Amino acid sequence: MILQLLVSLSLLGFSSVQGMDETKFKEDVGCGDISPAVDFNWLMTIGKWYFPLWSQMYRLRVASDLLEKPITSFTEYQLSNSCTIFDGTTFKGHGRELTYDVEPLPAGNGITFKAKWKGAIKGTFKYQFTDNKSFVLAVVCWEDGETGWAVMSTNPKLDKKTEERIRMHIMSLGFKQEFIVEENYAGCPDDMAKKNEL
Numbered sequence: 001m002i003l004q005l006l007v008s009l010s011l012l013g014f015s016s017v018q019g020m021d022e023t024k025f026k027e028d029v030g031c032g033d034i035s036p037a038v039d040f041n042w043l044m045t046i047g048k049w050y051f052p053l054w055s056q057m058y059r060l061r062v063a064s065d066l067l068e069k070p071i072t073s074f075t076e077y078q079l080s081n082s083c084t085i086f087d088g089t090t091f092k093g094h095g096r097e098l099t100y101d102v103e104p105l106p107a108g109n110g111i112t113f114k115a116k117w118k119g120a121i122k123g124t125f126k127y128q129f130t131d132n133k134s135f136v137l138a139v140v141c142w143e144d145g146e147t148g149w150a151v152m153s154t155n156p157k158l159d160k161k162t163e164e165r166i167r168m169h170i171m172s173l174g175f176k177q178e179f180i181v182e183e184n185y186a187g188c189p190d191d192m193a194k195k196n197e198l
Helices: 002-012 056-067 160-172
Strands: 049-055 091-093 096-098 101-104 110-114 123-130 135-142 147-153 180-182
Touching: 049 056, 049 160, 056 091, 056 096, 056 135, 056 147, 056 180, 123 160, 135 160
Parallel strands: none
Antiparallel strands: 049 147, 049 180, 091 096, 101 110, 110 123, 123 135, 135 147
C-alpha cells in the first residue's frame, strides 16, 4: 500500500522527500513571434487579473518567485488553490506579494520580467491570443530554455466556450493538455494576499 502511494506521488511530479520536480513538466515549445492585435487601452484598464488556466511550469515558477523558495521545497497539495492574482503591478498569492522587474519588449507584444530573489530566472511574457474583452493568453520563455504559458482573465472562471477555444489554441502551439492546470478560486478570500502561506 505504501509502495503504491509512493509510485502515485512520483507520477504526479513530486516525492515525499524532494517535493515537486519541474523536469517532469518540460515542454519543447518555442517562444514564437505571434503578435495578436492587443487593445492596450483595454488591457491597461483591468485592475485584477485571474489565472484560471496556466501551464504546470509557469504555475510552479510563479509560486517559487512568490515564496522565494526552490520548486523542490513544496508539494502539489501545497500548491493547490494558490489564489494567485495580478493587479497590474503586483502578483499576490500564497499569502505573499511580488513585484517583478519588468521591461517592455521592443515589438510591443509583451514584457521581460525577473523577480528579485537570488534563485529567480529572467523570462519573457509574449501575448499570443486574446478577445480584447475578457482574457489574454501569453507564452512564457525563460533564459534557461524552459517554456510555459498563462491565461490572464478578468473572471476567476472561464465560460465553457472560451475555455474550449483557449485549450485548442494552447495545443495548437505544441503545449501538452496533461500539463494544463485549472486554478480554483472558489475558496479564496476577498483579499487574495491573505491566504495562508505554504
